[in-house]
Amino acid sequence: MKEEPSPIYGLMAEFDNPTEIVAAAHRAYEEGYRNMDAFTPFPIEELSEAIGFHHNRLPLIVLIGGIVGCLGGYLLQYWVAVIEYPLNIGGRPFHSWPAFIPITFETTVLVAALSAVFGMLALNGLPRPHHPVFNVPNFKLASRDHFFLCIESKDPKFDRKQTRQFLEGLGGKVSDVELS
Amino acid sequence: MSTKDIETQEYIPDHLLDEPTITPVIRPGHTFGTVTDKISAIALTRKTPRGWYIGFAIAFALAMMLFYSLAQLVLVGTGIWGLNVPVAWGFAIINLVWWIGIGHAGTLISAILLLLRQNWRTSINRFAEAMTLFAVACAGIFPVFHTGRPWLAYWLFPYPNTMKMWPNFRSPLMWDVFAISTYASVSALFWFIGLIPDFATLRDRARSRSGQVIYGMLAMGWRGSARHWHRYETAYLLLAGLATPLVLSVHTVISFDFTIGITPGWHATIFPPYFVAGAIYAGFAMVLILAIPIRKFYGLEDFITMRHLRNMAKIMLATGLIVGYGYMMEAFFGWYSANQYEGFMIRNRMTGPYAPFYWALIFCNIIAPQILWSRRMRNSVPVLFITALIVSVGMWLERFVIVVTSLHRDYLPSSWGMYRGSFWDWSTFIGTIGLFVALLFLFLRFLPMISIFEMRTILPQAEVKEAKE
Numbered sequence: 001m002k003e004e005p006s007p008i009y010g011l012m013a014e015f016d017n018p019t020e021i022v023a024a025a026h027r028a029y030e031e032g033y034r035n036m037d038a039f040t041p042f043p044i045e046e047l048s049e050a051i052g053f054h055h056n057r058l059p060l061i062v063l064i065g066g067i068v069g070c071l072g073g074y075l076l077q078y079w080v081a082v083i084e085y086p087l088n089i090g091g092r093p094f095h096s097w098p099a100f101i102p103i104t105f106e107t108t109v110l111v112a113a114l115s116a117v118f119g120m121l122a123l124n125g126l127p128r129p130h131h132p133v134f135n136v137p138n139f140k141l142a143s144r145d146h147f148f149l150c151i152e153s154k155d156p157k158f159d160r161k162q163t164r165q166f167l168e169g170l171g172g173k174v175s176d177v178e179l180s
Numbered sequence: 181m182s183t184k185d186i187e188t189q190e191y192i193p194d195h196l197l198d199e200p201t202i203t204p205v206i207r208p209g210h211t212f213g214t215v216t217d218k219i220s221a222i223a224l225t226r227k228t229p230r231g232w233y234i235g236f237a238i239a240f241a242l243a244m245m246l247f248y249s250l251a252q253l254v255l256v257g258t259g260i261w262g263l264n265v266p267v268a269w270g271f272a273i274i275n276l277v278w279w280i281g282i283g284h285a286g287t288l289i290s291a292i293l294l295l296l297r298q299n300w301r302t303s304i305n306r307f308a309e310a311m312t313l314f315a316v317a318c319a320g321i322f323p324v325f326h327t328g329r330p331w332l333a334y335w336l337f338p339y340p341n342t343m344k345m346w347p348n349f350r351s352p353l354m355w356d357v358f359a360i361s362t363y364a365s366v367s368a369l370f371w372f373i374g375l376i377p378d379f380a381t382l383r384d385r386a387r388s389r390s391g392q393v394i395y396g397m398l399a400m401g402w403r404g405s406a407r408h409w410h411r412y413e414t415a416y417l418l419l420a421g422l423a424t425p426l427v428l429s430v431h432t433v434i435s436f437d438f439t440i441g442i443t444p445g446w447h448a449t450i451f452p453p454y455f456v457a458g459a460i461y462a463g464f465a466m467v468l469i470l471a472i473p474i475r476k477f478y479g480l481e482d483f484i485t486m487r488h489l490r491n492m493a494k495i496m497l498a499t500g501l502i503v504g505y506g507y508m509m510e511a512f513f514g515w516y517s518a519n520q521y522e523g524f525m526i527r528n529r530m531t532g533p534y535a536p537f538y539w540a541l542i543f544c545n546i547i548a549p550q551i552l553w554s555r556r557m558r559n560s561v562p563v564l565f566i567t568a569l570i571v572s573v574g575m576w577l578e579r580f581v582i583v584v585t586s587l588h589r590d591y592l593p594s595s596w597g598m599y600r601g602s603f604w605d606w607s608t609f610i611g612t613i614g615l616f617v618a619l620l621f622l623f624l625r626f627l628p629m630i631s632i633f634e635m636r637t638i639l640p641q642a643e644v645k646e647a648k649e
Contacts, residue, residue, distance in 0.1 A: 043409035120415035127400030145212035
């Protein structure tokens with residue numbers, strides 16, 4: 001990295017259909033690159049597999065959110081109805097659990113849904129107004145009909161010349177990703 | 181901006197699109213680019229169509245009437261509504277149930293059809309979700325103002341306060357508060373999450389500075405990373421999984437408002453499923469009412485094809501039959517319970533002073549939609565539109581009959597009475613329709629009404645072909 005004149009974020013190759021970018025990502029992974037990412041106008045299941053991203057922690061976060069919502073909702077009602085503000089209505093039991101189920105269900109769904117949304121945004125590091133990949137001239141098309149594969153300079157195998165040659169060999173148009 | 185190349189494609193007439201084998205959910209010849217351009221151009225254009233101004237002006241005027249009516253209600257009191265003992269629930273609850281029901285189709289389309297892998301939902305889910313949100317907003321107005329002191333509505337939420345009081349969680353009205361507020365929140369989240377990648381598209385395609393900044397902020401820096409998409413898809417699926425039982429629970433809880441009471445005509449176990457089916461029924465009718473003019477006006481017949489309209493007609497027919505079963509069961513219980521009050525209630529419903537409403541609802545909800553059995557009728561856009569209008573009216577009548585006929589003559593003949601909506605009841609109700617339509621117009625103008633990224637995924641080009649090696 002030291003001998004480079006100006007450090008870059010990585011190299012970006014541009015493709016124009018999903019088949020090509022999945023094939024390119026497979027090749028890059030076989031070649032030993034790990035710090036890479038692909039940018040596409042719609043989700044491509046094969047692509048996250050190809051760049052070696054198989055699991056994410058979101059389901060666990062949502063499960064925890066759901067359990068918190070469930071226990072929180074029930075305990076709130078228990079605490080209010082039994083301990084803090086018991087109402088004696090015709091001698092019915094304070095801990096009338098069947099009547100607490102609808103609200104428990106709603107709070108379960110609410111907290112789980114909130115954790116799904118905010119968990120997804122947090123794991124994705126969003127909101128993030130700027131990112132080096134936006135410096136690539138054609139990158140606006142990533143939200144329309146172009147497909148990008150970026151190999152980051154922090155990858156141990158990254159070499160400005162060789163990686164560029166490798167990416168050009170895959171058939172894409174390659175450009176530098178400036179840092180700022 | 182080249183939508184020209186689609187027009188040169190071979191034209192497939194609508195009636196040929198009927199065969200399931202050749203019916204595409206999107207007219208052939210589109211590419212990622214044309215889909216993107218066509219949908220985003222509606223939101224990004226600088227020239228607002230004149231029809232939009234006219235429609236919005238009318239809807240906005242009605243929304244102003246709503247606000248005037250609500251101001252009047254707050255100034256004078258709930259007495260300006262036609263409510264009185266014995267019918268203390270009137271329009272406020274009828275409209276609440278009607279609006280919430282309409283919202284249900286949006287969640288059904290976006291969540292349940294997603295889980296069932298019904299691809300065709302893609303072109304209608306965005307505006308159906310918008311419809312849900314706006315319908316829930318209209319619904320929420322009624323119970324809040326029905327309390328009489330809407331500025332104290334926050335008392336319904338459990339929070340530590342200086343009065344040292346807490347709400348009674350055993351009350352179905354509290355369940356309502358939680359069900360409706362959860363439903364509104366989750367629907368809004370689902371809608372917003374679906375919009376993020378499309379906001380990024382609009383950000384990248386907007387030419388005006390304000391468009392770039394506003395859509396840019398809403399897109400939150402979305403860049404379409406494969407890792408992000410992976411988590412995004414997980415989140416979207418999980419939300420769909422959560423929204424599915426939620427939507428079923430909401431109208432169940434609404435029906436508990438009735439069933440937990442011991443009023444004849446309300447106290448029935450058939451209510452939860454029958455309410456949920458009715459909600460979906462009314463909701464699909466409203467989706468059709470909206471989709472038919474929108475696709476015409478914006479020229480979106482490529483994306484909202486006859487297949488969509490037909491499928492919605494079939495769902496309407498199916499849920500309508502479930503609702504019909506509900507009516508039958510109500511009548512059957514009235515007889516089979518051998519309870520004189522239940523029996524009287526159903527006889528009074530069918531032959532009493534409100535009988536015309538009952539039979540009008542039977543006509544609108546049970547008889548008229550049977551026309552949809554015919555394939556020719558399902559393929560006729562005007563027939564679908566008119567049937568959907570009839571069903572919407574019918575579902576409103578259904579709630580009117582349930583609320584009013586059950587209350588106006590109960591156990592004690594000395595306290596019987598009649599109910600009718602006052603001028604302010606009607607102006608509030610029509611006003612909420614104005615608010616709903618006005619919000620919808622704003623949505624159509626400024627946001628992508630069809631999910632652009634999901635439309636890309638259902639194009640044949642989106643498929644990743646196996647490597648040839």
